Amino acid sequence: MTAMPSITHSLGRGVGWRPEIDGAIERAEGIGFVEVVAETIDPRRLPAGLRAARELGRAIVPHGISLSLGGADPPDPRRLRHLGAVADRVGAPVVSEHIAFVRAGGREAGHLLPVPRTAEALEILVENVGLAQRALPVPLALEHVACLVEWPGAEMDEAAFVGELIERTGALLLLDLSNLYANAHNHGYDAAAALTRFPLDRIAYVHVGGGVLRDGVYHDTHSHPVQPGVLGLVEELYAVADPPGVLLERDDDFPSEEELLAELAAIAEAADRGRGRRG
């Protein structure tokens, strides 16, 4: 087992940085950090909005989407170098990636696909995550993904699978409450009960994103408002844990500045309600 690095960062409230909402993010008050999709950044030419975030004293967290840590191949050293270079350039306290595969057999999915929840998949993930950790300059946080389709033959549930991966690698957890909500809704289990079984003491930060219910299926779109059920999970989480940061993800159909601020406020209020329930 890998020694657990302690969590020393404190991030506060965050928002996913996208060029389309650059100005609104810069003007928003009370923002402690932004997350940026690492693959969209050239470390030699940092966008003005990210330079401004640094000047405002905000932390910047690079978020990888292409390492395919859940794939059969070891992570590509060039992709790891890029993620590390972005982390160095922005002075990141932590970087994050997904528990997923995005390519197989030389073909690209263009999307985060789930891995089988088996001992074999865990073994491969542990090896791949270890390679990534040794190549990266800062701690790595792992995010569980939303998936409409599940592999047959699961040997454990998602919380147990993620918990074992975090324990065996010493990685941090990027807890995505919208993904948890989506999977619980679509695969028929209690999200609030599952939440408490994730390794909450290993959270690097929390994702909250919007989604939509269509034909009885919840789609984690990041292009719709945050649903009340997801805000309910924010409250549940803060009632039992004190994560270093919580971040709103919005990737498309960008809202007005007022709507964006209202979403951030709603998340903060849900967290406060949770804190208020602690004994």
Added chain:
Amino acid sequence: MADRAEYAARQAALLEALMRGDGYPAGFDSDRAGRAGSSLRRKRARAVRSAWPGLSAGLGPDFEARFDAFVRATGPPASDGGLVDGLAFVDWLGPGEDAGLTEPVRVELLLARAAVRRRRGADGFVRRRGAFVGAARLGDPPRLIVVIQAPGVGRRVGSVPLPRTGRPRPAAAKDGPEIDEAAG
């Protein structure tokens, strides 16, 4: 000891089936897999719309269905991203006005070919690092759009007016000579 080759084969089979919307491996819920596959195809379509606005406008309401058919027929790509996916889609559509190769599309095609090239000896695309010279002849007004690109110089795009000849214009852009790594 995990069998990585077998694991890779299972993941590749699932990815292939999701993109093609058919042939799901044993044990998968075909309804859910169908929804997941539609979502993958729509995500690729959005990226192509964004990178190729002229192409999606040219195909109009047919864009979604044609692109969906393209992905179902060709499966997952060897390179991802809206730019290269659009390039492969245009190749799949074939030449001609009927396939959506309007003048804006021919310009998009020219710029895409300047940006990337097909991998040698393998599927997929890589960023073009060498030189590129290409042109597209447009008819309204008659002109030649020329792209010249060279390492250290960057890309220059110019428009050269042509005399009105009255002759039918070519249906598709013609690539100029590629001098790629020779000059790179």
